[in-house]
Amino acid sequence: MEQVTTAASFVALLKEKKLTIGSCESFTAGAFCAAIADVAGASAVLKGGLVTYATQEKIALAHVDAKIIETYGVVSEECAIAMARSARAVLDVDLCISFTGNAGPDAWEGKPAGLVYCAIADIQHVQVFALHSKLTRNELRAYAVQFMMEKAVAFLSE
Numbered sequence: 001m002e003q004v005t006t007a008a009s010f011v012a013l014l015k016e017k018k019l020t021i022g023s024c025e026s027f028t029a030g031a032f033c034a035a036i037a038d039v040a041g042a043s044a045v046l047k048g049g050l051v052t053y054a055t056q057e058k059i060a061l062a063h064v065d066a067k068i069i070e071t072y073g074v075v076s077e078e079c080a081i082a083m084a085r086s087a088r089a090v091l092d093v094d095l096c097i098s099f100t101g102n103a104g105p106d107a108w109e110g111k112p113a114g115l116v117y118c119a120i121a122d123i124q125h126v127q128v129f130a131l132h133s134k135l136t137r138n139e140l141r142a143y144a145v146q147f148m149m150e151k152a153v154a155f156l157s158e
Contacts, residue, residue: 006149007035013156014045019094021152023049024062024087026074027116028099032145047093052083058100062087073109075102077117077128084121095156096121097148103137114140118148120155127155 014021023033033049036042050061055074058064063086064079072078080100088096101116102108114135119128129151133140 006146006153008039010149010153011036011039011042011045013153014095015041017156019045019156020047020092021045022047022087022091022093022096024058024083024096024098025049025051026053026058026083026098026100027103028141028145029053031141032097032099032148035145035149047091050087050090058083061090063090073111074100075109075111075115075117076100077119077130080117080119080128081121081126084119084126088121088123094122095152097152099144099148101131101144103140105137116140116144118144118151120148120152122155125155127151 025032030049030051036046052058052062059066062083064082068078068082080098083098083100084096098119102111102113104113106113114133116131119126135143
């Protein structure tokens with residue numbers, strides 16, 4: 001229930017500020033976008049989301065530069081930033097949230113399970129957050145959605 005409350009307050013804040021939102025999601029597989037869509041009236045602010053679970057979809061759909069992925073990997077701050085910035089432009093939204101990481105259970109790209117990066121981008125600014133947790137795969141996905149909902153509210157309140 002707490003996530004719905006946060007999503008509802010986030011949607012209300014977006015409406016108040018007359019802003020649109022979108023997402024570019026890898027390990028959360030659309031859960032952030034779905035949490036917003038659970039709120040009645042979300043259609044006033046939610047334009048859509050990209051689920052870029054596979055590496056090649058980050059390039060094809062979100063227009064992330066392949067060199068960023070080759071240099072830093074998809075489990076990186078740089079990839080999270082590129083996903084948020086590029087998807088913001090692709091979706092033509094005021095604010096875009098991205099999620100990339102390794103929800104586990106095994107290490108990937110030499111990065112440990114539980115290491116994720118999330119970013120928020122508007123036309124001028126970007127903030128990136130690293131999370132490293134021992135939560136289970138689905139607990140981490142849910143936690144990341146809640147975490148970024150709260151960070152997005154704070155971002156808009158600055």
